[in-house]
Amino acid sequence: MNQDIYVVIEHLRGQVAEISYVMLAGGRELAKGFGGSVAAVLLGNKAQGLAANPSPASGQYLAVDKVLYMDHPALSDFTSDAYQKALAELIARDQPRAVIFGSTSIGTDLASTLSIKLNLPMVSSCSSFSADGKFTSQICGGKIMAEGELPGPTALITMVPGGYKTEQGQNSQAPTLTQVEISSVEPVRVTLAGYIEPESGDVDIAKEKVLVSVGRGIQNQDNIVLAEELAKALGGVVSGSRPVIDQGWLSTSRLVGKSGKHVKPKIYLALGISGAPEHAEAITDSDTIIAINTDPAAPIFNIAKYGTETDLFDLVEVLTSQVKAAKGG
Amino acid sequence: MNIIILVKLVPDLVEELAIDSSGNKLDTAWLRMIINEFDDHAIEQGILLKERHGAVVTVVAPDLEGVDDVLFTAAAKGADKLIKIKGDFSGANNHAMARAFSAIVKELQPDLVLTGVQANNDLDGSLGPLMAGCLEMPYVGYISGVTLGDGKLKTRKEYPGGLIAEMDVSLPAVLGIQAAEQPPRYVAVSKVRQMMKTSTIEERTAPGLDMAGGPTISRMFQPEAAQHATMITGNPEEVATKLVTIFKELGVL
Numbered sequence: 001m002n003q004d005i006y007v008v009i010e011h012l013r014g015q016v017a018e019i020s021y022v023m024l025a026g027g028r029e030l031a032k033g034f035g036g037s038v039a040a041v042l043l044g045n046k047a048q049g050l051a052a053n054p055s056p057a058s059g060q061y062l063a064v065d066k067v068l069y070m071d072h073p074a075l076s077d078f079t080s081d082a083y084q085k086a087l088a089e090l091i092a093r094d095q096p097r098a099v100i101f102g103s104t105s106i107g108t109d110l111a112s113t114l115s116i117k118l119n120l121p122m123v124s125s126c127s128s129f130s131a132d133g134k135f136t137s138q139i140c141g142g143k144i145m146a147e148g149e150l151p152g153p154t155a156l157i158t159m160v161p162g163g164y165k166t167e168q169g170q171n172s173q174a175p176t177l178t179q180v181e182i183s184s185v186e187p188v189r190v191t192l193a194g195y196i197e198p199e200s201g202d203v204d205i206a207k208e209k210v211l212v213s214v215g216r217g218i219q220n221q222d223n224i225v226l227a228e229e230l231a232k233a234l235g236g237v238v239s240g241s242r243p244v245i246d247q248g249w250l251s252t253s254r255l256v257g258k259s260g261k262h263v264k265p266k267i268y269l270a271l272g273i274s275g276a277p278e279h280a281e282a283i284t285d286s287d288t289i290i291a292i293n294t295d296p297a298a299p300i301f302n303i304a305k306y307g308t309e310t311d312l313f314d315l316v317e318v319l320t321s322q323v324k325a326a327k328g329g
Numbered sequence: 330m331n332i333i334i335l336v337k338l339v340p341d342l343v344e345e346l347a348i349d350s351s352g353n354k355l356d357t358a359w360l361r362m363i364i365n366e367f368d369d370h371a372i373e374q375g376i377l378l379k380e381r382h383g384a385v386v387t388v389v390a391p392d393l394e395g396v397d398d399v400l401f402t403a404a405a406k407g408a409d410k411l412i413k414i415k416g417d418f419s420g421a422n423n424h425a426m427a428r429a430f431s432a433i434v435k436e437l438q439p440d441l442v443l444t445g446v447q448a449n450n451d452l453d454g455s456l457g458p459l460m461a462g463c464l465e466m467p468y469v470g471y472i473s474g475v476t477l478g479d480g481k482l483k484t485r486k487e488y489p490g491g492l493i494a495e496m497d498v499s500l501p502a503v504l505g506i507q508a509a510e511q512p513p514r515y516v517a518v519s520k521v522r523q524m525m526k527t528s529t530i531e532e533r534t535a536p537g538l539d540m541a542g543g544p545t546i547s548r549m550f551q552p553e554a555a556q557h558a559t560m561i562t563g564n565p566e567e568v569a570t571k572l573v574t575i576f577k578e579l580g581v582l
Contacts, residue, residue, distance in 0.1 A: 012488060078494075080470075108447070108454075108471075112459045112462065113460035113462040116542070122543070123453050139449060143346055147546065149546045150544075189498065189499045195492060196494075198493075199491060200491055210581055234581060246508045247512045257472065262490075287579070296473060297346075302552065302558075305559065306558055307560050308560060321568045
């Protein structure tokens with residue numbers, strides 16, 4: 001047993017995911033309190049370079065005290081079954097104070113099952129930690145925060161973005177890699193058949209200057225036209241949050257959020273979007289967020305620069321005609 | 330083919346949320362509980378598989394207020410069997426629920442277990458992968474498409490940026506559904522009422538709730554934002570005028 005904080009590095013097709021740096025920053029905070037070190041756990045096949053070399057995007061390394069590297073052909077791409085078996089062996093052997101996963105498509109496939117398998121406690125959706133070992137989690141679509149002592153002996157944690165900046169999990173020093181032997185990952189019940197590239201769609205919302213984005217508050221497909229007319233007047237395009245895409249009201253290429261695009265327009269105009277964490281993480285790079293929502297408690301108002309509680313059905317048509325008039329004059 | 334769908338009831342976020350006097354949990358007095366929206370997608374995906382390949386679809390839910398409506402609605406959509414698990418689930422965490430569900434699900438000998446990928450009140454992981462741990466089955470989450478053939482499942486798993494991984498999964502398995510292949514179907518209230526008369530909800534008793542594995546919450550609070558939007562007020566004309574001024578300042582007009 002030790003007081004180290006293990007961070008399971010997420011990578012996809014040869015690139016370290018941003019959440020990995022956020023997790024390292026959170027892990028550093030915990031390690032301060034527990035007096036342990038921060039170790040990156042990297043699983044892959046001939047993937048040492050992901051830790052040994054700096055990130056091509058930032059030129060920086062993972063900010064860690066050491067890297068534990070597990071190499072196996074079955075680990076070359078993420079699959080839940082093989083990753084889980086490899087990690088179960090490592091966690092049971094080392095018994096670190098905590099293991100941090102992303103609250104992502106990869107991390108959530110691993111943490112809960114390991115909690116049952118290894119009989120270890122878990123905390124999900126943590127956004128930050130304090131040096132005295134407390135966690136803060138986001139629930140109810142970002143409307144409620146929950147706080148508590150990190151459970152022991154080994155806490156399995158999933159982390160959401162928002163509490164730390166990626167730069168806090170990076171530094172200029174190349175870390176030391178230690179290879180960890182794996183006995184077996186067989187039988188593997190989940191295998192990767194292949195990747196399907198994202199639908200390109202007619203526009204790339206990640207490159208647009210003005211996005212008029214619609215959420216559940218738009219109520220039905222017939223109302224999408226309101227947003228389209230406003231977007232047209234502003235020289236932008238319409239995008240949407242998850243519920244709108246799942247209803248089939250807009251194509252998948254227009255999805256803003258965790259599984260969709262991260263966007264960075266000059267103006268992000270959110271119509272009837274509550275601003276749940278899965279959506280919020282994808283729009284924080286926008287220059288100016290303007291939110292129109294009748295719910296004063298909607299979390300979108302905490303990240304928007306301007307907001308109004310005016311009902312979008314009373315406002316949008318009036319706004320469109322004023323925008324048109326302003327352009328005409 | 331035996332498909333089991335697990336359903337959770339969660340706080341309706343449209344309603345105002347409050348913390349109770351203990352300071353460490355939601356005030357349930359005014360809380361409206363509704364079906365977890367991702368579980369609704371899991372039901373849809375299960376019914377789609379039944380329509381394509383033939384299957385017996387069983388929906389399992391904990392005994393919380395409103396659960397009968399949720400179960401009868403599932404029946405109206407095409408579920409064959411409804412099971413309500415008795416027990417005091419009001420403060421139960423996902424670990425307790427997974428253990429309670431898995432004891433009963435095991436007896437049903439499922440080929441496939443579907444549930445929503447997450448729920449808005451998850452604090453100790455999510456139900457699907459916890460169940461997979463209890464049932465010793467493989468788990469894949471963030472699923473937005475399922476194809477069946479030769480005793481194998483082909484699933485579409487979502488990654489950031491719209492990338493999809495096609496994962497092959499051997500049965501029996503647990504899947505965490507992000508979105509069904511089509512929006513959850515609508516059923517008329519009259520059809521749900523009819524189900525209340527013609528279908529039955531089987532009641533089973535959970536072997537006792539074991540909360541071990543979840544965290545202890547010392548405090549719950551509504552986030553005090555470091556920043557809050559500058560609010561624009563007035564009638565729609567006035568609000569629009571102010572927004573146009575902002576658009577001009579930002580150089581888009």
